[in-house]
Amino acid sequence: MTTKTPDLNAESTNKNLEAVELIKDASNFLRGTITEELLNEVTGSITADDTQLTKFHGIYQQDDRDLRKERSKQKLEPLYSFMIRARVPGGICTPEQWLAIDDMADTYANGSIRITTRQAFQFHGVIKKKLKSTVAAINQHLMDTIAACGDVNRNVMCTANPELSNIHHQVYLKAQAISDHLTPQTSAYHEIWLDGKKVVTEPTNDHEPIYGKTYLPRKFKTAVVIPPDNDVDVLAHDLGFVAIIEDQQLSGFNVTVGGGMGSTHGDPKTFPLLAHTLGFCTPDQVLEVAENIVKIQRDFGDRTNRKHARFKYTVDDHGIDWVREQLAERMGVPLKPAHEVKFTRNGDRYGWRKNQDGSWNFTLFIANGRIIDNDDKDPLTVKSALRDIATIHKGDFRLTANQNLIIAQVAADQKPAIDKLLHAHNLIGSVSKTRQLSMACVAFPTCTLAMAEAERYLPDLLTQIEYLQQKHGISERGIMIRMTGCPNGCARPFIAEIGFVGKALGRYNMYLGGALNGNRLNQLYDENINEARILKHLDTLFADYAESAKKDEAFGDFVIRQGHVSAVKHGIEVNIKSAI
Numbered sequence: 001m002t003t004k005t006p007d008l009n010a011e012s013t014n015k016n017l018e019a020v021e022l023i024k025d026a027s028n029f030l031r032g033t034i035t036e037e038l039l040n041e042v043t044g045s046i047t048a049d050d051t052q053l054t055k056f057h058g059i060y061q062q063d064d065r066d067l068r069k070e071r072s073k074q075k076l077e078p079l080y081s082f083m084i085r086a087r088v089p090g091g092i093c094t095p096e097q098w099l100a101i102d103d104m105a106d107t108y109a110n111g112s113i114r115i116t117t118r119q120a121f122q123f124h125g126v127i128k129k130k131l132k133s134t135v136a137a138i139n140q141h142l143m144d145t146i147a148a149c150g151d152v153n154r155n156v157m158c159t160a161n162p163e164l165s166n167i168h169h170q171v172y173l174k175a176q177a178i179s180d181h182l183t184p185q186t187s188a189y190h191e192i193w194l195d196g197k198k199v200v201t202e203p204t205n206d207h208e209p210i211y212g213k214t215y216l217p218r219k220f221k222t223a224v225v226i227p228p229d230n231d232v233d234v235l236a237h238d239l240g241f242v243a244i245i246e247d248q249q250l251s252g253f254n255v256t257v258g259g260g261m262g263s264t265h266g267d268p269k270t271f272p273l274l275a276h277t278l279g280f281c282t283p284d285q286v287l288e289v290a291e292n293i294v295k296i297q298r299d300f301g302d303r304t305n306r307k308h309a310r311f312k313y314t315v316d317d318h319g320i321d322w323v324r325e326q327l328a329e330r331m332g333v334p335l336k337p338a339h340e341v342k343f344t345r346n347g348d349r350y351g352w353r354k355n356q357d358g359s360w361n362f363t364l365f366i367a368n369g370r371i372i373d374n375d376d377k378d379p380l381t382v383k384s385a386l387r388d389i390a391t392i393h394k395g396d397f398r399l400t401a402n403q404n405l406i407i408a409q410v411a412a413d414q415k416p417a418i419d420k421l422l423h424a425h426n427l428i429g430s431v432s433k434t435r436q437l438s439m440a441c442v443a444f445p446t447c448t449l450a451m452a453e454a455e456r457y458l459p460d461l462l463t464q465i466e467y468l469q470q471k472h473g474i475s476e477r478g479i480m481i482r483m484t485g486c487p488n489g490c491a492r493p494f495i496a497e498i499g500f501v502g503k504a505l506g507r508y509n510m511y512l513g514g515a516l517n518g519n520r521l522n523q524l525y526d527e528n529i530n531e532a533r534i535l536k537h538l539d540t541l542f543a544d545y546a547e548s549a550k551k552d553e554a555f556g557d558f559v560i561r562q563g564h565v566s567a568v569k570h571g572i573e574v575n576i577k578s579a580i
């Protein structure tokens with residue numbers, strides 16, 4: 001693999017800038033040498049600079065980590081392939097799009113579809129020579145991959161629950177408008193992947209009115225939520241819009257800023273944070289607010305240290321009042337005071353539920369978002385089931401922020417047919433409450449940053465945890481457990497009631513004390529522990545919970561009241577180990 005040194009003669013003169021800043025600056029609006037690299041047949045990889053740039057196009061270079069050592073022994077280059085992320089603003093797609101996604105997984109990728117924690121699709125295992133045709137196929141079906149990754153605003157999330165159909169539609173349109181408004185304008189995407197032919201609208205000139213040529217200092221994430229549900233974990237976002245409903249009408253949004261999950265083991269200057277509430281804006285002000293918040297981060301985010309470059313640090317360093325002043329100055333008017341809002345729950349509601357308009361939804365639990373027909377070990381045929389359902393379904397599909405899927409807007413007369421398919425594929429069954437609330441990130445074998453297993457391990461660990469819950473007579477109490485293979489926090493583990501964060505193969509940090517509505521960070525309970533120690537801790541904690549919890553007291557609240565961990569007031573305390 002060839003590696004280019006960043007061009008130090010690029011326009012910027014700040015010698016302390018991160019290398020990625022120089023790569024962006026010199027990239028000619030995200031072109032780099034991607035086109036040339038796609039034609040290079042000598043290697044299955046692309047250059048290090050281009051791997052930074054392809055992220056903006058929704059593409060990550062990876063290699064099979066299960067095979068890395070063996071291939072190195074055989075003096076072969078790593079088995080490179082690419083992950084492609086397709087944006088689905090608000091998580092809604094049609095049955096036709098579903099069928100296309102299903103086909104693409106088989107034709108271009110490793111046969112599986114992965115629903116992410118941000119309501120998007122991922123394809124894994126796409127080889128270099130299929131990259132262009134895969135991106136083109138995604139675009140043909142009116143989805144895209146631009147800004148699915150990279151230092152820009154990502155896929156905008158929106159509450160998935162379709163029950164409040166009228167309000168949901170208005171709020172969803174706002175999420176989509178924010179997504180469109182903040183999408184990069186460079187024509188590089190269409191030029192590289194679609195041969196300059198734009199599929200939906202006219203091509204634009206290369207000019208980035210919101211971002212400028214070096215885009216943002218770091219990734220930026222936005223979510224729109226309809227309380228009392230907090231299914232998108234809005235407070236974990238750089239920017240959030242919390243819908244305010246008065247007299248059944250959408251009157252506006254509370255604006256939240258400065259949330260984020262990522263941290264680095266052993267680096268106390270990095271920590272997860274929950275967002276602060278900035279104020280209230282009317283529906284008409286949403287795009288102006290979003291644009292100006294992004295511009296504040298563009299101008300003040302730290303471009304000299306990527307570990308300190310997220311908006312959460314900009315907000316934390318300057319303070320929330322400073323953000324208010326900045327925004328008021330840029331908008332020419334301050335935001336109004338925020339409304340009182342109460343979130344009652346995060347996570348999803350499973351099974352059949354009726355909408356206001358008489359149609360139905362079925363929320364299907366998908367273990368860690370992986371849609372695949374399994375082998376003999378676990379004979380579930382989720383992928384085939386969903387293909388069969390998509391063939392007859394006339395409503396839409398909604399990806400949830402918890403890696404699940406809603407078969408939405410099912411007409412009453414279609415419900416029996418869909419229900420029959422769900423039964424035929426064994427998808428209406430007993431999944432424990434704790435499993436329903438669980439999430440794990442991808443981790444091995446594809447994630448380049450994984451330190452421990454997550455998606456491949458959590459299901460087995462949960463079986464043992466379910467056994468412990470049964471032993472202590474607390475099976476009916478769903479406990480939210482989230483696992484990630486490293487502290488980047490892709491399954492938002494730092495707000496779970498129990499969070500497991502990978503430290504090394506088979507070893508995890510264990511966190512306790514998140515809330516079941518996503519409004520409290522948890523705290524480190526024990527460090528670098530293996531499965532035996534995890535289960536020993538849980539055995540003791542569950543015994544205490546069974547004996548001393550108040551009626552309906554959630555596990556996360558209990559462990560704080562009981563002094564197992566403390567209630568974290570600032571993210572800096574998350575990694576301070578509680579005294580056990």
Ligand code: SRM
Pocket residue numbers: 060062083085115116117118119120121122148154155219221236259260261262263310369403440441442443446447448449488489490491492
């Ligand atoms: Fe993530 C990087 C997977 C949601 C924080 N994340 C990655 C990469 C791309 C690894 C890499 O950079 O090479 C992972 C690809 C693994 C693979 O093989 O697919 C990856 N992140 C995921 C997904 C697929 C996890 C999942 O199991 O669903 C989620 C894709 C979301 C999407 O559709 O866009 C995903 N990542 C998140 C979230 C959750 C969220 O946004 O609500 C977070 C925490 C929130 C936040 O951003 O603060 C998250 N991912 C990160 C970070 C840490 C960022 C930081 O501030 O430090 C990284 C590493 C980085 O950016 O340097 C990362």
Ligand code: SF4
Pocket residue numbers: 441442443444447448449450451454484485486487488489490491
């Ligand atoms: Fe990879 Fe870490 Fe994200 Fe898991 S949390 S997908 S291991 S970057």
